[in-house]
Amino acid sequence: MPVFYDTEVTSRLMLGTAQYPSPAILADAFKRSGAGIATVSVRREAGGARAGQAFWDIIRALGVHVLPNTAGCHSVREAVTTAQMARELFDTNWIKLEVIGHADTLQPDPFGLVEAARILTDEGFAVFPYCTEDLVLCERLVEAGCRVLMPWGAPIGTGLGLNNIYGLRSLRAHFPDLPLVIDAGLGLPSQAAHAMELGYDAVLLNTAVARAGDPAAMAEGFALALRAGRLGYEADPMEPRDMAAPSTPVLGRAFT
C-alpha cells in the first residue's frame, strides 16, 4: 500500500467529503469503499454556529487519515495562511495544496504552487500538491520538498478521466519511486483502474462518488476497480501488438 510521508495507508482510495446527500451516505461510502484518507476544508464560521464541530465529529468517527485542502485559494498568501489554519484545526501537518490559476478550468497556478510548496515545506508541512502532469513543474515541486505528487486526470468535477495518458505515463517513468496520485477529473471506476494500470499509487476523488445516484455503491465500485487495476499492473501485463496472433495451437489442426 502507498506510503505518504512515512505513513502507510490501508487503501489506494482517497475520498472527498463534500456534496453527499447526507452525512449517513458519506459514512456509508467510506465504509463500503474502505477509503483510508478523507479530504476536508476550512470555511468561514458564523458566531455561535458550531457547524465545524458537528462536521468534525462525523469525520473523526470515520477513523481515517484526514487531509485538509486549500481549495479555492488563488494566491500563495491565501494558500499558506489557509494551510496554517488547517494545521491547527485538524492537528495534522498534511496539506493538500491547491493554488488555483484559472477560474474556469480550476487548473493549478504552477508558479504559485511551487512558491507555496517551498514555504510550507520549510514550515514543516507534508505537502500533497494538486498539480498538472507537467514534468518540469513536478521536478520543481520535488525540489521544493514535496514527497508526493498529485497530478490531475482532468479538471475538477468534470468526470472526463485521464486526459493525457502520455504525460501521466511519462511522469510515472520519471519518478519511479515517488508516490503519485491522480487527483481530480475521474468519473468512472474504469478510469481509476486505468490509473492503476499506469502504475499510479492512488486516486483522489469526490464528485464521481458524491454525485452518483448511489454514492456508496459507486465508492465500492471505485475500490474494486483500484484493486483490479493494481493487480493488472503488478502482474506484468503482455505487450500490445498490431498483428493478430492465434492463442489456440496451430500445430495439429484438422484438415491441414
Place this chain on the structure above:
Amino acid sequence: MKITVNGTAQDTAAPTLDALLEELGHGGAKIATAVNETFVPAALRPQQRLNEGDCVEIVAPRQGG
C-alpha cells in the same frame, strides 16, 4: 471601531482577537483565525490587538474534495 469579519463590515469595542471571538459567540468553538491574511494561533489570540480597518477571518472544519 470598524473592522471586517469574514467579509462583513461591523463595529466592535473588543480590544483583542480573543475578546472579539467571545463577543461573537465563538468562545470554546473549534475555529482557526487570521488577521489581515496572517494566521493567528489560538495561543496568541489574547495578545492580538485589533485596529481600525482590520480584516478578521474565522474558519472551521468543512466538507472538502
